[in-house]
Amino acid sequence: MTISATLRRALLFLLITPIVTLLACTSSEGTQKKSTPPSTGKGVPRMTTYPIGRFAIDVPAEMKLVHQWQRLRYAEIEEFAWSGSVPRERARDEAWKKRLTEIGKLTPPKGKERVIIETRDFPGVGAWARGILFYGNRMSPKDGNWLILMDVGQTAAWLELKGLVQYEQDMLHDLTEIAKSYQARRFGDLKLPPGNWFYTEHGVINLPYLEQETAAARFEGHPLGLEIDIETTEIHKEEAENHGLIGRTTAVIVTGYATGIDIKRIRSRTRVVTGLKGDEEVDRMDDGTRSVLSFAWRFAGRKDSGEHPKILITMECADGHLEEKLQIWDAVLNSLKPMYGTGR
Incomplete structure (x- = not known):
């Protein structure tokens, strides 16, 4: 299903925030442990559990995880599985050389002859x-990136931390702590x-927030056209009153921001999910x-908390x-x- 431009504008106004856990249902098989009985077409559907960051959520078992991304202590973590078609030692050597070549083609900042500062095991x-x-910024010789490729068995992970070159040892210490x-x-x-x-997606890190x-x-991938995006992240500023999901929706309806869109509320209430009081x-x-159904639950989050991040x-x-989707x-x-x- 393709949502029209005007509908998309209204949805973005309601839902775009810097911190989200997003479940989007638009237009095909899950992988983790099953948590509910098989679906009979009625009642609770068959679900699959996926751990993401410090939370886990169930999604319909027909769906597939197509991408997972995470950042921990400023470090971005990207994982992939070895293909198995070539020996692992060769595969990681090829992966390393490919990335090294890509970095080597970057433009170094003014006054620097090479973009690569150091490599090490x-x-x-x-x-x-x-x-x-x-050097991670061609406009500044002060900015540097530490990037580590780590082989952990059947999978591998790229860990990248961006910062100032003058603090490269501190950056390296933090990145190594995550890797270990x-x-x-x-x-x-x-x-x-x-x-x-x-x-x-493929691992777990034992570090506190x-x-x-x-x-x-x-x-x-789902017979009803489900697409799920989920994201959680911490906040550093408490949200002002009436800036929550219900308040935003009310503002759109009252002010007529979404010109030409008829919005009819099916549910609009506070709802506690896993002990967290949010807006539904x-x-x-x-x-x-075109007519679409938009479902949302949003928890505003608590300041500087890994256990209570902002969630949508x-x-x-x-x-x-409607009833099946509910x-x-x-x-x-x-x-x-x-x-x-x-x-x-």
């Missing part, structure tokens, strides 16, 4: 690890000993050519099958749970 980190420090705290996770394994767990923490994932909004939006879960769908929506919301602290 990291004994004792994963099965193998190698890193590079390079990372461990590969078997597919579907959600049972870990007590710890400060932060889940990635410090700052700048984000986790995001995208799922696609379910609306039908019609611009005269939304679901956008073509109109129709059942799916409720199952998703009711499944949200924290994964930090005691382990599961």
Whole structure:
């Protein structure tokens, strides 16, 4: 389903925030552990659990995880699985050389002959690890990036931290701490000993919240046209009163911001999800050519908290099958749970 430009404008006004957990339903098989009985076409659908950052959520089992991204303590973490078609040693060597070549083609800042500052190995980190420090901004010789490729068995991870070259040792210390705290996770394994767990797609990191923490994932593929994007992140400023989801929706309706769009509320209320009091909004939006259902639940978050980040879960769908979609929506919301602290 393609949402028209006017409908999209209204949805973006309501939902765009710097910190979101997004469930979008628009227009095909899950992977982790099953949490509910098989679907019979009625009632609670068959769901699959996915850990994302410090939380886990269930999505319909027909869906596939197509991308997961995370940032921990300012470091961006990107994972991938070895293809298996070539020996692992060769695969990681090729991956490293490819990235090294890409970096080498960057334009160094004025006054610097090369963009690459340093490369080095990291004994004792994963099965193998190698890193590079390079100028990350051609406009400034002060900006540098540390990038580490880490082999952790069947998968690998790129860890990248951006900062000032003068603090490159501090950057390296922080990035190495994350790398040493990372461990590969078997597919579907959600049972870990007590710890400060932060889940990635292929692994888990045992570090407490410090700052700048984000986790995001995208799922696609469902008979009803579901697409799911989920993101959680911390906030550094408390939200002003009436700036929540219900307040935003009311403002759009009252002010007529979404010109030409008829918005009918189906649900508009506060709703507690996993102990977090947030706003729930379910609306039908019609611009005269297309009608969509927009589901949303939003928790404003608590300042500088990894356990209570700002969260937004939304679901956008073509109109129709409302009761079935409400059942799916409720199952998703009711499944949200924290994964930090005691382990599961």
